[in-house]
Amino acid sequence: PYVSMATTQKMVDDDDFKVKESVIRKMTRLAIHHNAVNLSQGFPNEGPPSEGVCEVICGLLGGTDEDKNELKDKKVSDLMGSLIDPSQHRNATLYDLLSAINERGRLNEISQYSVPFGRPALREKIASYYERFYPGTKGATRQRVDPDRNITVTLGATESLVIILRTICKPGDSILIMEPFHELYPSQAAVLYLKPEFTEMKENITTNKWELDFTDIEAKAKICKAMILCNPHNPTGKLFDTEELQQLCHICLKHNMYLITDDIYEHMIYSGATQEKHILPGWDTESVLTSAAGFSDDEVQKMANLYIIMNSLSKTWSCTGWRLGWVICPSHLTENLRAVHDQMVLQAPTPIQVGAQALLDIPKEYYLKMTSKYQERRDFLVQELEKLGFECTQPNSAYYAFMRFRNVPALKGFSKPIDASIFLLKEIGVATVPGDNFYYNGHNTDYIRFCFCRQMPQLQEAVKRLQKLQEYNAETALKQK
Numbered sequence: 001p002y003v004s005m006a007t008t009q010k011m012v013d014d015d016d017f018k019v020k021e022s023v024i025r026k027m028t029r030l031a032i033h034h035n036a037v038n039l040s041q042g043f044p045n046e047g048p049p050s051e052g053v054c055e056v057i058c059g060l061l062g063g064t065d066e067d068k069n070e071l072k073d074k075k076v077s078d079l080m081g082s083l084i085d086p087s088q089h090r091n092a093t094l095y096d097l098l099s100a101i102n103e104r105g106r107l108n109e110i111s112q113y114s115v116p117f118g119r120p121a122l123r124e125k126i127a128s129y130y131e132r133f134y135p136g137t138k139g140a141t142r143q144r145v146d147p148d149r150n151i152t153v154t155l156g157a158t159e160s161l162v163i164i165l166r167t168i169c170k171p172g173d174s175i176l177i178m179e180p181f182h183e184l185y186p187s188q189a190a191v192l193y194l195k196p197e198f199t200e201m202k203e204n205i206t207t208n209k210w211e212l213d214f215t216d217i218e219a220k221a222k223i224c225k226a227m228i229l230c231n232p233h234n235p236t237g238k239l240f241d242t243e244e245l246q247q248l249c250h251i252c253l254k255h256n257m258y259l260i261t262d263d264i265y266e267h268m269i270y271s272g273a274t275q276e277k278h279i280l281p282g283w284d285t286e287s288v289l290t291s292a293a294g295f296s297d298d299e300v301q302k303m304a305n306l307y308i309i310m311n312s313l314s315k316t317w318s319c320t321g322w323r324l325g326w327v328i329c330p331s332h333l334t335e336n337l338r339a340v341h342d343q344m345v346l347q348a349p350t351p352i353q354v355g356a357q358a359l360l361d362i363p364k365e366y367y368l369k370m371t372s373k374y375q376e377r378r379d380f381l382v383q384e385l386e387k388l389g390f391e392c393t394q395p396n397s398a399y400y401a402f403m404r405f406r407n408v409p410a411l412k413g414f415s416k417p418i419d420a421s422i423f424l425l426k427e428i429g430v431a432t433v434p435g436d437n438f439y440y441n442g443h444n445t446d447y448i449r450f451c452f453c454r455q456m457p458q459l460q461e462a463v464k465r466l467q468k469l470q471e472y473n474a475e476t477a478l479k480q481k
């Protein structure tokens, strides 16, 4: 109904709309194959907090919220006593105990379909989480994220983005993506036959800042339906400041462009960087959409209708494989968004939703500890990489170091980052992501991305291996290719 048959065929045949395999995940596969320390894909090698894990297990075994809660508080000795033949107690394994609990034949809801757009209790927890972390200061205009009108639970930020784009765009529409970008954004544009427009963020080595080109953004906003903003930013570790957010909002308002924020690294903000507040109108309007910055009350309301959040458990709670996230969108989009979600994936797994409820309740100390842990790892890895000749603008958020590698003697000769990355993988034993993967058609070839979310022993091992780089120069390294 939107584009002609001829145009559709052209789009199907067009290379730009070809959906390609993820390079990030390919590097992980290669890391396993070559036994390399994997600093490519962004997932930690430690598990999520027990609060969530126990909730999932007790949910699966209990079957209902009531039985889950009862199980959690039971003494192991009492459970053993009532479910396992006393003569077997000495040799009973955890499996014996769990299967005995599982075989009680009670009601079971938690392993079954639940409300497609998210368990009501989970959506309530998500709303409370936003209230806890982003308590708007402007009492009168503050509006709570509404579990029924604004929140949809998804299979991670990955699904969140695809359903957002499917809801607000039609084939052939353009969306604005900042380079360097996460590959997810242009890939999903291709899945949905959307045209990506790119605006390049440039690293200013003098000011030590990744800078936006607002003139370019404004020009492209005229033809784009939405812009995706990853804040904190992967791969650069940039945290956008209030002024930048204000400028982006002014452009969105002027050109009626949706602003989709990818917030999955929201808590990983390191000392030296100030935490910029969310700009969800009604929440923290005082910090971003201020009258001093030229926003009228009408504009604040209008921005509320253009602002969409994608988020997930993956990074904050170290459970990238749980596949659970959410969308917060203005209420006029919710019905369509939920329909797309329902028809595409039906729902996020019910037991994982139960675990998510508990994770969202964890006290603030958890976030502080996580942040200082990653900050320590960042300081270690970046310093060690710099000793080898890598350079970067200090990442002050998220968990990646996007390093310039042209001054590393061993890597100088590689014209393409993928060749440098493959050399690091096969010869040195460290997996990274070639930086051109974050640019359209790989047009910037100066970077390699390292993640620093692995535990210290893996980072130390990676550094030990990387020190072997000093045994090579540009010629000897190229010969190993």
Ligand SMILES: Cc1ncc(COP(=O)(O)O)c(C=O)c1O
Pocket (backbone or CB within 6 Å): 042, 155, 156, 157, 158, 159, 182, 184, 230, 234, 262, 264, 311, 312, 313, 314, 320, 324, 325
């Ligand atoms: C910026 C960004 N957005 C989205 C994702 C995917 O997140 P999820 O696991 O929630 O699908 C990632 C994963 O690395 C990411 O870095």
